[in-house]
Amino acid sequence: MPYDRAGSWSPEAGMPAHARADAALIHRLEDDLRDHMATVRPARYRHSLSVARTAEQMALAYGVDPLLARVAGILHDWDKVLSPREQVDLAVRLGIDLGVDMDLVRPLLHGMTAACHLPDRYPDLPAPIWQAIARHTVGHADMTPLDAVLFVADGVEPCRRDVPAVHEVRELVDARAPLEDVFWSSFRHGVSYVIATGRYLYPGTLDTYNELVLRRGTTQG
Numbered sequence: 001m002p003y004d005r006a007g008s009w010s011p012e013a014g015m016p017a018h019a020r021a022d023a024a025l026i027h028r029l030e031d032d033l034r035d036h037m038a039t040v041r042p043a044r045y046r047h048s049l050s051v052a053r054t055a056e057q058m059a060l061a062y063g064v065d066p067l068l069a070r071v072a073g074i075l076h077d078w079d080k081v082l083s084p085r086e087q088v089d090l091a092v093r094l095g096i097d098l099g100v101d102m103d104l105v106r107p108l109l110h111g112m113t114a115a116c117h118l119p120d121r122y123p124d125l126p127a128p129i130w131q132a133i134a135r136h137t138v139g140h141a142d143m144t145p146l147d148a149v150l151f152v153a154d155g156v157e158p159c160r161r162d163v164p165a166v167h168e169v170r171e172l173v174d175a176r177a178p179l180e181d182v183f184w185s186s187f188r189h190g191v192s193y194v195i196a197t198g199r200y201l202y203p204g205t206l207d208t209y210n211e212l213v214l215r216r217g218t219t220q221g
């Protein structure tokens with residue numbers, strides 16, 4: 001039975017060194033997230049931990065690095081603690097320019113801002129994590145498997161209500177449908193939701209949608 005140096009039983013004491021390092025990293029980031037978010041945004045904190053676990057599970061199923069997926073999930077909504085004004089101000093300060101009034105695209109900004117400034121706090125974490133976080137609100141025509149895993153996990157983690165759109169994506173995940181098909185379903189439902197609720201649709205999202213339609217060869221419906 002594994003024991004740590006103090007003589008207490010520890011499930012991590014019997015792990016190989018690299019697995020212990022991975023577990024320590026996850027614990028450190030989860031502690032940081034708790035300090036940053038648990039009091040001010042408790043539901044968002046629970047969501048973040050849930051996205052992280054869902055992303056890790058999806059990563060294992062789809063041959064993606066599960067540590068990167070878990071870490072990206074933990075950190076993806078870091079800037080959700082900011083007020084709407086603070087989110088826009090931070091994006092402007094960081095030089096983010098989406099070519100439209102920033103207030104119109106405010107819900108999209110938190111991924112991009114976090115991807116800009118969190119590398120200063122965590123310089124040892126690799127770039128693919130920041131790209132996945134930047135893309136989790138907007139998607140991209142060239143999503144990597146890690147990008148897609150975080151994007152989809154964000155929408156289907158167990159705290160999300162099982163409305164029909166979420167249910168459909170969950171069924172695709174459960175059936176191990178190709179990751180690009182799962183992402184396409186999740187992305188499409190996101191666009192549909194924006195339109196169905198009469199919100200502003202960021203032109204870049206429409207461009208991504210059209211690009212994906214052309215690549216998938218579904219222009220004739």
Ligand SMILES: [Fe+2]
Nearest residue numbers: 076077136137
């Ligand atoms: Fe988010």
Ligand SMILES: [Fe+2]
Nearest residue numbers: 051076077154
């Ligand atoms: Fe999220």
